Amino acid sequence: MGATAVQELDKVVIKFAGDSGDGMQLTGTQFTGTSALLGNDIATFPDYPAEIRAPQGTVAGVSGFQVHIGQTHIYTPGDQPDVLVAMNAAALKANINEVPRGKTIIVDTDNFKRKDWEKAGFEEDPLESGLLKDYHVIEAPITSLTRTALEGMGLDNKSITRSKNMFALGMVYWMFSRPLDYTERFLKDKFANKELIYEANVKALKAGYNYAETIEALSSAFTVLPADMEPGLYKNIMGNEATAWGFLAAAEKTGKELFLGSYPITPASDILHEISKHKHFGAKAFQAEDEIAGITSAIGAAFAGDLAITTTSGPGLALKGEALGLAVMTELPLVVVDVQRGGPSTGLPTKTEQSDLMQALYGRNGESPVIVVAAKSPAHCFDMAYTAAKLALEHVTPVVLLTDGYVANGSQPWRIKKVEDLEPIVPHEASKNMLNWQPYERDANTLARYMVYPGTPGYEHRVGGLEKDHLTGNVSYDPQNHEEMVKTREEKVQRVADYIPELEVEGAQEGELLVVGWGGTYGSLTTAVKQCEVQNRPVGHAHFSYIKPLPKNTAEVFSRFKKILVCELNNGQFVKYLRGELPQFEYLQYNKIQGLPFRVAEITREIKKILL
Amino acid sequence: MATTETQEYTYKDFASDQEVRWCPGCGDYAILKAVQRAMPEIGVKKENIVFVSGIGCSSRFPYYMNTYGFHGIHGRAPALATGVKLANPELSVWEITGDGDALAIGGNHFIHAIRRNVDLNILLFNNKIYGLTKGQFSPTTDLGFKTKSSPQGTIDNPFNPGELVIGASGNFFARVTDTNPKLMQQIFIESAKHKGTSVVEIMQNCVIFNDKVFAPYTAKENRADHILEVRHGEPMRFGANNEKGLVLKGFKLEVATIGENGVTEDDILVHDAHEPDSTLHMMLAKLHDPIVNGVIRDVPAETFELRMQRQVEEIERTSKFKSVNDLFTSGETWEIKPH
Numbered sequence: 001m002g003a004t005a006v007q008e009l010d011k012v013v014i015k016f017a018g019d020s021g022d023g024m025q026l027t028g029t030q031f032t033g034t035s036a037l038l039g040n041d042i043a044t045f046p047d048y049p050a051e052i053r054a055p056q057g058t059v060a061g062v063s064g065f066q067v068h069i070g071q072t073h074i075y076t077p078g079d080q081p082d083v084l085v086a087m088n089a090a091a092l093k094a095n096i097n098e099v100p101r102g103k104t105i106i107v108d109t110d111n112f113k114r115k116d117w118e119k120a121g122f123e124e125d126p127l128e129s130g131l132l133k134d135y136h137v138i139e140a141p142i143t144s145l146t147r148t149a150l151e152g153m154g155l156d157n158k159s160i161t162r163s164k165n166m167f168a169l170g171m172v173y174w175m176f177s178r179p180l181d182y183t184e185r186f187l188k189d190k191f192a193n194k195e196l197i198y199e200a201n202v203k204a205l206k207a208g209y210n211y212a213e214t215i216e217a218l219s220s221a222f223t224v225l226p227a228d229m230e231p232g233l234y235k236n237i238m239g240n241e242a243t244a245w246g247f248l249a250a251a252e253k254t255g256k257e258l259f260l261g262s263y264p265i266t267p268a269s270d271i272l273h274e275i276s277k278h279k280h281f282g283a284k285a286f287q288a289e290d291e292i293a294g295i296t297s298a299i300g301a302a303f304a305g306d307l308a309i310t311t312t313s314g315p316g317l318a319l320k321g322e323a324l325g326l327a328v329m330t331e332l333p334l335v336v337v338d339v340q341r342g343g344p345s346t347g348l349p350t351k352t353e354q355s356d357l358m359q360a361l362y363g364r365n366g367e368s369p370v371i372v373v374a375a376k377s378p379a380h381c382f383d384m385a386y387t388a389a390k391l392a393l394e395h396v397t398p399v400v401l402l403t404d405g406y407v408a409n410g411s412q413p414w415r416i417k418k419v420e421d422l423e424p425i426v427p428h429e430a431s432k433n434m435l436n437w438q439p440y441e442r443d444a445n446t447l448a449r450y451m452v453y454p455g456t457p458g459y460e461h462r463v464g465g466l467e468k469d470h471l472t473g474n475v476s477y478d479p480q481n482h483e484e485m486v487k488t489r490e491e492k493v494q495r496v497a498d499y500i501p502e503l504e505v506e507g508a509q510e511g512e513l514l515v516v517g518w519g520g521t522y523g524s525l526t527t528a529v530k531q532c533e534v535q536n537r538p539v540g541h542a543h544f545s546y547i548k549p550l551p552k553n554t555a556e557v558f559s560r561f562k563k564i565l566v567c568e569l570n571n572g573q574f575v576k577y578l579r580g581e582l583p584q585f586e587y588l589q590y591n592k593i594q595g596l597p598f599r600v601a602e603i604t605r606e607i608k609k610i611l612l
Numbered sequence: 613m614a615t616t617e618t619q620e621y622t623y624k625d626f627a628s629d630q631e632v633r634w635c636p637g638c639g640d641y642a643i644l645k646a647v648q649r650a651m652p653e654i655g656v657k658k659e660n661i662v663f664v665s666g667i668g669c670s671s672r673f674p675y676y677m678n679t680y681g682f683h684g685i686h687g688r689a690p691a692l693a694t695g696v697k698l699a700n701p702e703l704s705v706w707e708i709t710g711d712g713d714a715l716a717i718g719g720n721h722f723i724h725a726i727r728r729n730v731d732l733n734i735l736l737f738n739n740k741i742y743g744l745t746k747g748q749f750s751p752t753t754d755l756g757f758k759t760k761s762s763p764q765g766t767i768d769n770p771f772n773p774g775e776l777v778i779g780a781s782g783n784f785f786a787r788v789t790d791t792n793p794k795l796m797q798q799i800f801i802e803s804a805k806h807k808g809t810s811v812v813e814i815m816q817n818c819v820i821f822n823d824k825v826f827a828p829y830t831a832k833e834n835r836a837d838h839i840l841e842v843r844h845g846e847p848m849r850f851g852a853n854n855e856k857g858l859v860l861k862g863f864k865l866e867v868a869t870i871g872e873n874g875v876t877e878d879d880i881l882v883h884d885a886h887e888p889d890s891t892l893h894m895m896l897a898k899l900h901d902p903i904v905n906g907v908i909r910d911v912p913a914e915t916f917e918l919r920m921q922r923q924v925e926e927i928e929r930t931s932k933f934k935s936v937n938d939l940f941t942s943g944e945t946w947e948i949k950p951h
Contacts, residue, residue, distance in 0.1 A: 033944055036946065037944060037946050039946060039948065182944065226948075229948045230948065231948050231949060231950040232948055233941065233945055233946075233947050234945060234946050234947070234948060235940075235941075235943060235944060235945045235946075236944070245936065245939070245940065248936045248939070249936050252936050257699070259695065259698065259699055261691075261695060278933075278936075278939070279920075279923055279924045279927050280924060280927040280928040280931045280933065281933070281936060281939075282924075284698055284699075284920065286694070286695075286698060288691060288724075289691075289720055289721060289724035290720060290721075292688060292691065292721075293688070293690075293694075293720075293721055293724070294691075296684065296685070296688040296691035296695065296721075297691045297692065297694050297695035297698070298695060299684075299692060299695060300664070300682070300691070300692040300695025300696040300697075300698075300699065301696065301698060301699035302695075302699075303682055303692075303695075303696060303699075304662075304695070304696045304699035304700045304703065305699060305700065306699040308695070308699075322685055323685060326684065326685050330682075416940045416941055416945065417940065418937050418940075419935065419936055419937055453700070454659070454660065454661075454662045454680035454696070454700065454703055455659055455660055455700060455702065455703065456659055457657065457659040458659070459659070460658060460659060460679050460680050460681075461680065461681070462628070462675050462677075462680070462681035462682070462683065463681070463682055463683070464674070464675070464682060464683025464684065465683060465685055466683065474630060474675075475630075475675060
């Protein structure tokens with residue numbers, strides 16, 4: 001069968017789905033890593049339940065991993081899978097509505113017995129009922145084939161069953177002409193001290209690969225050729241990892257020690273995990289007793305001269321609100337990362353949403369302005385973490401960096417940067433020869449105060465949460481001084497507009513419609529706008545990474561279009577902000593609040609509706 | 613050398629130019645003076661001293677010290693102070709707090725700072741009342757006490773700060789009254805010397821909302837019979853003629869009078885502040901008549917920042933990453949060649 005025709009594809013979306021204990025996340029990341037090494041552009045999206053082990057075999061317990069690979073540039077994990085791997089009936093039930101007719105579904109028939117499909121909520125056997133008649137279905141007894149392949153190795157039943165994900169991965173590797181060596185290296189490393197488990201996994205992987213080649217069911221194998229990407233050294237990076245690395249890079253660039261005060265919270269904890277690994281770079285990861293201690297310890301560290309950050313998600317940002325106000329009042333450099341998830345309250349911890357924007361902008365007592373920025377893709381998290389640190393240190397103010405579950409857990413190729421090539425960061429500190437330094441004396445341009453850290457003789461001073469005299473920083477109840485300080489703190493943040501890039505428009509530079517978005521929806525919006533272009537419906541796309549302050553040319557960009565459509569994964573927060581900041585324009589809005597990213601098709605449909 | 617230079621300090625070097633604004637007659641004045649008098653004795657340059665506080669009357673303290681200072685938010689001073697200390701372990705970090713700040717809104721941070729054993733010196737001004745908000749009961753207010761928010765008397769059981777500190781595995785706890793400046797000064801110096809979290813409870817009189825709450829101990833005629841001042845290595849004796857002392861009967865501490873019931877000087881317990889087993893320290897902290905003053909517990913223990921430092925050194929020694937550039941290029945990478 002070695003002569004099977006290999007068909008070239010432009011791009012393909014594969015979804016691996018199974019029980020949360022089936023190892024689907026690992027299977028998906030392996031396929032991603034292998035494809036990345038082949039030079040494909042990639043985007044991934046893990047989709048897993050909040051429960052660590054939800055009841056086996058139920059829809060609630062289904063864990064999925066979607067990967068989009070392409071030989072052209074791709075910006076999203078894909079709307080709908082071209083291939084669904086369903087390790088049990090529940091995985092099929094949870095995903096079948098997403099798979100367009102005519103596409104391929106691989107099922108592990110061993111997990112489609114009566115009790116399995118009943119548990120999954122099917123009324124009748126989905127393999128017999130005609131539900132799948134319009135699909136190309138590959139029925140494979142993956143569990144029992146894995147068992148047969150590993151017979152006689154002396155492994156217990158549980159270990160054997162756990163290798164079935166490698167069998168499935170092997171099948172998909174063959175279908176898409178991927179080599180096995182990346183995963184073999186990974187397994188060798190992962191099971192370095194468990195030789196037998198390593199051998200079993202590799203055996204299952206190869207058995208799956210050979211099985212796919214052998215069975216008649218697969219009429220042809222596919223391949224996706226390398227994408228045409230900017231030359232350079234690449235690696236696959238996840239959003240949270242990129243965020244952590246951006247801060248590590250900023251610390252090395254400034255020669256400062258990085259201090260992270262944090263409390264574990266989904267989906268932000270991976271930033272804490274990543275920074276905890278790197279104490280040798282002078283990174284101090286302090287796991288605090290709660291969210292409030294996370295930020296206040298960071299404020300203490302900022303006062304003492306570290307590059308101070310705290311990481312959290314929506315509920316944690318709510319708890320940090322009072323302390324963030326303290327950082328505003330004491331005018332200290334601090335970065336708060338909010339990896340947004342569905343809310344309010346505990347909400348949807350593992351699902352994505354953009355509903356913390358108002359909280360980031362206004363969620364504090366008093367007039368409490370901070371810089372708000374957002375990352376638009378997994379790799380962009382690196383740039384925005386670095387930028388947030390730069391703005392905090394140079395403008396001596398707190399910065400909120402908004403990412404979300406979608407970009408935080410998603411991954412894409414990152415063109416590796418070198419610290420020496422990054423923009424310089426010059427922390428705004430008092431120089432030794434500054435005469436008559438005062439704690440709240442300001443730079444004439446940025447209005448940033450000049451930092452002096454404890455340990456510096458002759459500069460002993462006090463800061464605190466009570467209103468400050470505009471110069472000495474002493475406690476002041478003077479009415480005029482308060483008004484001046486409120487306005488100065490706002491002005492200081494607004495002046496950051498002089499130091500950030502202008503807003504760029506992709507696609508049409510003027511005309512009928514401008515699609516506007518911010519943060520993690522970039523991939524869906526840019527793909528939709530590009531599709532419309534191909535269909536001769538030119539629209540522009542402006543995507544905001546800088547929210548407060550807005551880029552200086554925002555009004556000018558808006559004025560070039562007849563209509564403005566603001567797309568967000570919330571009930572309309574950015575559009576409300578724009579209506580307040582730039583009331584001279586009319587805004588249309590498109591909102592989705594399902595804990596899921598935009599599908600490209602949803603955006604194109606909306607665009608078409610408006611352009612009719 | 614630091615020591616010779618700091619010896620030239622007088623208490624005046626530690627007074628800031630800010631007007632002190634506590635109520636006339638407030639116990640805080642005496643505490644401020646005692647701290648300012650202790651500072652020249654701790655052997656630290658004043659630029660390396662940081663006073664951190666939360667919210668409450670006591671928390672205005674940093675404004676009055678001519679050192680680095682940070683007036684924080686309610687209850688969060690232990691976390692703020694921890695951040696300062698971890699950012700720069702060379703600093704001598706002091707936290708000023710009150711019974712509401714430390715034990716109510718900040719209870720969580722208080723016990724966790726103690727548990728971690730970061731080298732912080734916590735001075736807890738306990739006046740058994742909320743002063744700044746004008747007279748509500750606090751977590752240390754005696755059961756049944758009438759305040760503005762407990763007009764029929766409190767129904768809350770109070771905390772004993774010493775019990776809480778030792779219960780949170782604290783290694784240094786001392787207690788002193790605001791009427792004893794000499795002992796305050798001594799204890800502050802002791803607490804500065806202790807490496808790790810030290811807590812000093814100061815029985816402080818709120819002249820406006822809870823005046824004379826400690827008078828049963830501190831009034832001149834009561835002191836000798838109702839305050840037991842302990843010193844490491846010395847028998848725990850008190851009384852106008854030093855005739856009373858503590859003895860252990862079964863598992864309980866009792867007050868005995870020397871010469872009565874066959875009790876001799878040798879029967880009186882000798883204070884051992886350095887004993888790692890905290891059983892007796894806990895009993896001393898809980899004793900309410902006499903109430904125990906002095907350093908009740910002072911046991912050396914490894915600090916959090918030392919452990920952190922050791923981890924850093926270990927990973928620096930073993931890691932092949934010297935720059936984040938090495939991290940970025942580690943693992944699986946691929947090259948896209950120019951076309």
